[in-house]
Amino acid sequence: MLLKHHLPIEKSPSGVVDHYNNISLQGEICFGYNFVAEYDENIHSLPQLLCLLDALFYLNDHIKHVQLPKKQWQQSKPWQALVRAFNTESLSRFEFYSHPLNGLNETQRPLFNHIDSQRMSPKRPINLTQEVYRRFDNELGKFISFKVADPDADIGIFHQWMHHPRVSEFWEMDLPKEELKSYLTDKFNTPFNLPLIGYFDDEAFGYFEVYWAAEDRIAPYYAWQGYDRGLHLLVGNDAYRGTRFFKAWCKAISHFIFLDCPMTQKIVLEPRHDNQKLFNQITKLGFIKEYEFEFPHKRAALISIEKVKFYKENFQC
Structure with a gap:
């Protein structure tokens, strides 16, 4: 709702x-x-x-x-x-x-299982085009919401964000608009990914990719469970940087992930190992840094939070 x-x-x-x-x-x-x-x-x-x-x-x-x-x-x-x-x-x-009424648009949206010779993992419907989550953040005094990214409508702001120095330092995707649109289209059409644009009071501030960990490049690097979800993110709007905004969007995107699939018990991230600003903020919300490992393209850190701990740390459950 x-x-x-x-x-x-x-x-x-x-x-x-x-x-x-x-x-x-x-x-x-x-x-x-x-x-x-x-x-x-x-x-x-x-x-x-x-x-x-x-x-x-x-x-x-x-x-x-x-x-x-x-x-x-x-x-x-x-x-x-x-x-x-x-x-x-x-x-x-x-x-x-933890009830879907507390933020989700479709409170009974089905998930479909994907099965191959080695594993079974869920996938999302590919026809999602609307706002999927909205809640009022009492501490911040603003609504925060997430909408499915539209490769046509959102390419302008996505291109702008990817060319922001603070974003390109870690994403390394300051590419031409055509290539970035192709990237967004691929994420939109892949049922294991959910690309989202985040909004504070309907002003866009960041980009989030929610994915099923078993289907992502991170799978060989940790002992995943079938419904674990991962997250890639960036904040491109400088007006919404800082501790209070970080707390609001990190809490909200994590809340969305756990509401979206009740079977999800863990969220993982794999930022670059030297992203100390992220580590300093995210550990205050209950996330932990488990270990570092070598990706082909970077040395990464595995960051995670369990569902029970998330609700305890962020909703005092």
Whole structure:
């Protein structure tokens, strides 16, 4: 579910409140971590309820579980939709943030398995052309979203980014526009890759390639599992460099990957071994540097994060 609008939601003594829409989640804490929510008849949609729950968790680290009792909420259509989605009237912080409703466009998009003589790995539908993820980053105060890269519409900005000195230093792809368009087209048409453009409040800032690790050049260099995903990335818009933006997009792209395929338990990256700026930032978010190894074209470092650790470090689950 892609939420298009988000208004400030404030913390209150007994919950959170959205003054603009005159809605709130008020309640009491039981056992020090379980929030029991009182019914609010002014909540008219599932997106409103999701935004309130998101704000409640974000503003209250000690709340690990939320209950919306059937006795009070059963006449509420948003509550009924929530129960259909989560199959429960109470949910943990992990259950909430790991549900596809928290960012994905298509919450039931199928994956197809590819089988060859040596391995089986999933592949994506090749007809994806839309926005695949959108969430409001409470800490940054901006929406972050990802759209499938269009080789025709996005070649201008992709060419510009690839010729940025800070990008070309590591990507080494400051090529003519025609060659870069061919590169994007190949990624778009290959079902093991998902090329994305990242946006802050609908302003493009970076390029991301999400891939199935078993089908990538990294496969011979680590003990991959069938649903591991890898990531190549660049930030081409200088306005969105820096620690706070790094934290926002790294958290969001990782969140998208884990939501996109619930069976994915690990994300890997293989940056150049001397990309110290990346290492300094990404390890703050729970990623670890496992070891260095020799690619044919570079000495690389294997960077990774497990699913459980990601949610613990980034959503306090």
